[in-house]
Amino acid sequence: MREWIRVLMDAGFEAGQLREGQPMCELTTMKVGGPVDLAVFPRTREQVLVALEAAKQLGCPCLVVGGGSNLIVRDGGIRGMAIVLSEGFCRATIDGCTITAEAGARLSAVGSMALTANLSGFEFACGIPGTVGGAVAMNAGAYGGQIADCLLWADLLREGKVYRAGAKELELGYRSSRILKEGLIVLSACFALKPGDGKAILGRMNELAASRRDKQPLDHPSSGSTFKRPQGHFAGALIQQAGLKGYGIGGAQVSEKHAGFVINRGGATARDVLELIGQVQEKVLAVSGIRLECEVRVVGED
Ligand SMILES: Cc1cc2nc3c(=O)[nH]c(=O)nc-3n(C[C@H](O)[C@H](O)[C@H](O)COP(=O)(O)OP(=O)(O)OC[C@H]3O[C@@H](n4cnc5c(N)ncnc54)[C@H](O)[C@@H]3O)c2cc1C
Incomplete structure (x- = not known):
């Protein structure tokens, strides 16, 4: 690890741009997930390229992270590097x-x-x-x-x-x-x-924002729609039909407001969230014969 940091600092990164053991729950909207070995926060295209090249040279697995709004990191975190673009690379x-x-x-x-x-x-x-x-x-x-x-x-x-x-x-x-x-x-x-x-333009933006506030559980951490929309159906409706609206495991819950969202109602672990997603998939398959596919990307180790 120290070797990675030395290589990156030699290439011009400042200490504040490199965070060892960064908890991924702080970088994802679901607010679950263990630490990544090293999170790198580049500010320029050159720094993105340098970080990726350093990871390659050092044989270190590397994940690119944006807003973390479609990402669930398992509780054991990520072995390797996360290149986080949302803090400095945003002109x-x-x-x-x-x-x-x-x-x-x-x-x-x-x-x-x-x-x-x-x-x-x-x-x-x-x-x-x-x-x-x-x-x-x-x-x-x-x-x-x-x-x-x-x-x-x-x-x-x-x-x-x-x-x-x-x-x-x-x-x-x-x-x-x-x-x-x-x-x-x-x-x-x-x-x-x-x-x-x-x-x-402003009117349309306000209208869509109001619709989101009205229909989506924006007061709880989530990754948005957990599942892709199956052809000819809505994931939320299928989950509701399977009787799972409000169903929870640990701190994870199928939202009462919109069954297509799995939310963190407080203190959820990634294990809770993933267990709940698995059970929803099984039950919906059993009730409707439709296999829900996860829209959310899942990374890291248990
Ligand atoms: C409340 C809420 C509402 C949402 N509503 C919607 C919606 O209406 N429509 C919708 O489509 N989604 C929605 N989402 C999901 C999410 O916001 C989108 O999928 C978004 O595009 C993910 O962007 P991100 O930067 O957060 O990606 P991340 O979550 O950081 O990453 C998602 C995937 O993209 C990869 N990735 C990230 N950056 C890069 C890059 N620079 N190059 C290559 N790969 C990259 C990651 O490695 C990962 O595999 C919602 C999420 C939440 C929490």
Whole structure:
């Protein structure tokens, strides 16, 4: 471990950018999960590349983390390095109708920039609590919109080389992409928006935010929708039909407000959350014959 830190500090990282034993529960919205051996917080593209290269040279497994809003880390934590982009690698610029943002930029921040510039097309993303990198990788979407609708290109890292890929090359599907399949890393992304009316854009953003407050358990930690939407069904409705609304294990619970969300109602462990997810999948399969697929990414060791 000390060796990794020495290599990174020799490459220009400051001590405050390197945190040994960082609890992952502090970096994920579900608020569960043990420590990662080393969390690295790069501020520039060069530092992201240096951290990844150092991990490769040292044979150290490496996970890229954005807002941690679709990530459950097991209680034993992560052996290796987490490169966390959401704290320092988050600049964004506007040029005409396009916004280019570093991977760690929050979707809400990009949405605010779009609003200030009277640009429409990003309203759907404002309430999604993730970063640009995580959202492009997941092809995040809500209320009839998805990243694929407005993404122009992304700068990616594959096997140590940076290249620019057009949106089509990324094969963005329902919460899936080539990025996740092939373990590529998003460094930045460019969104093409349209001129719009500021009042209408703000109105739509407020309307979607109100809908989220109304329907989603935003007062508890969660990872959003736990399961993907099965074709022709809604995960929440299937879970409710299986009688599991409000069902809990330890500190984890199927939300009373929206059965598609597993929440941490206080003091949950990752084991509680994952056990509950497993039981929900089994019971829904038994009752409806439908296998719910997890939308949330699960990493780390028990
Ligand atoms: C209350 C709540 C509401 C939500 N609502 C929605 C919604 O409406 N629609 C929706 O789609 N999602 C929703 N989500 C889920 C989540 O916000 C999205 O999936 C988001 O896009 C994840 O981004 P992130 O930066 O938090 O990614 P993380 O959780 O940090 O990472 C998710 C995955 O992406 C990978 N990843 C992260 N950054 C990069 C990168 N730069 N390059 C390559 N891979 C990367 C990670 O390794 C991991 O596999 C919600 C979550 C919460 C908690």
